[in-house]
Amino acid sequence: MKQGTGTALVTGANRGLGLETCRQLGRLGWRVWLTAPDSDEGQRACETLRSEGLDVHFEPLDVASLESLAALAGRLEQQGVRLSALINNAGIAMEGFNAHVAEYTVAVNFLGPLRVTERLLPLVEEHGRVVMVSSSLSELKDYPPAFQRRFDPPPPKEQLKALVRAFVEDVRAGVHEEKGWPTSAYRVSKLSLNALTRQLAEELKPRNLLVNAVCPGWVRTEMGGKHAARSVERGADILVWAATLPPRGPTGGFFRNRRPVPW
Numbered sequence: 001m002k003q004g005t006g007t008a009l010v011t012g013a014n015r016g017l018g019l020e021t022c023r024q025l026g027r028l029g030w031r032v033w034l035t036a037p038d039s040d041e042g043q044r045a046c047e048t049l050r051s052e053g054l055d056v057h058f059e060p061l062d063v064a065s066l067e068s069l070a071a072l073a074g075r076l077e078q079q080g081v082r083l084s085a086l087i088n089n090a091g092i093a094m095e096g097f098n099a100h101v102a103e104y105t106v107a108v109n110f111l112g113p114l115r116v117t118e119r120l121l122p123l124v125e126e127h128g129r130v131v132m133v134s135s136s137l138s139e140l141k142d143y144p145p146a147f148q149r150r151f152d153p154p155p156p157k158e159q160l161k162a163l164v165r166a167f168v169e170d171v172r173a174g175v176h177e178e179k180g181w182p183t184s185a186y187r188v189s190k191l192s193l194n195a196l197t198r199q200l201a202e203e204l205k206p207r208n209l210l211v212n213a214v215c216p217g218w219v220r221t222e223m224g225g226k227h228a229a230r231s232v233e234r235g236a237d238i239l240v241w242a243a244t245l246p247p248r249g250p251t252g253g254f255f256r257n258r259r260p261v262p263w
């Protein structure tokens, strides 16, 4: 795709990597829908980018809310919006570990991208790209072979959802360790997101869509903290790269620093 002709929607974009991705795509001449769960914060972020001369529009979206997603999809459809790229960036890393943390983390980091992608797919153009913002903390090599087999090869979507539900229930029952799960909802959510990426990439090949997971590195945002190694500008590079891949670009991959990394 030529620069200056794209349209993108970015989730969780009122700050951090999402906001910077909107800015970088805007500077390439793209029209960008900046979405965020809080309307005031989202609108403020949008105004900042518009004051920089960028073609950015705000829409509220809480990726953990089906009502919020349905409302957004309805408004976009009404406007006839077509997307060249959908960037599932919204994510959380909660303090502590219990059933609530497990449930809400997978709701935002895994079910969110799944539902947003399924609901907005009809708006994504042929040769469009879906970007899943993942993390190197989800690399399978860090886990024993029996655990790896839960996610590799990636199970079909319904099975994957059941696996994630089982994780939450095992945490609730206090048996997650004996069932072989890590004590990190964030890791499980991103492992599941990676498996979903591989599944969706296969499923969407007939539509020539490119679906990839990316790791931004350790980035100085609210989530990454001020001691992180990377600037937000540098971190957003991989999101923008995956959103602007050429039509014959890779699909079903996991990338960091614009290079493939193992699942």
Ligand SMILES: NC(=O)c1ccc[n+]([C@@H]2O[C@H](COP(=O)([O-])OP(=O)(O)OC[C@H]3O[C@@H](n4cnc5c(N)ncnc54)[C@H](OP(=O)(O)O)[C@@H]3O)[C@@H](O)[C@H]2O)c1
Binding pocket: 011, 012, 013, 014, 015, 016, 017, 018, 036, 037, 038, 041, 061, 062, 063, 064, 088, 089, 090, 091, 092, 108, 133, 134, 135, 136, 215, 216, 217, 218, 219, 220, 221, 222, 223, 224, 225, 228
């Ligand atoms: N920073 C890092 O070092 C790092 C490393 C690897 C991967 N990542 C991934 O990169 C992505 C962006 O992270 P970041 O560092 O930019 O984090 P951040 O500064 O904490 O920003 C997270 C964004 O997600 C939004 N969000 C949270 N819950 C949401 C929901 N239910 N619906 C919609 N949006 C929601 C937040 O909105 P509010 O402001 O309203 O809360 C915020 O805009 C995440 O997926 C994260 O896992 C980050």
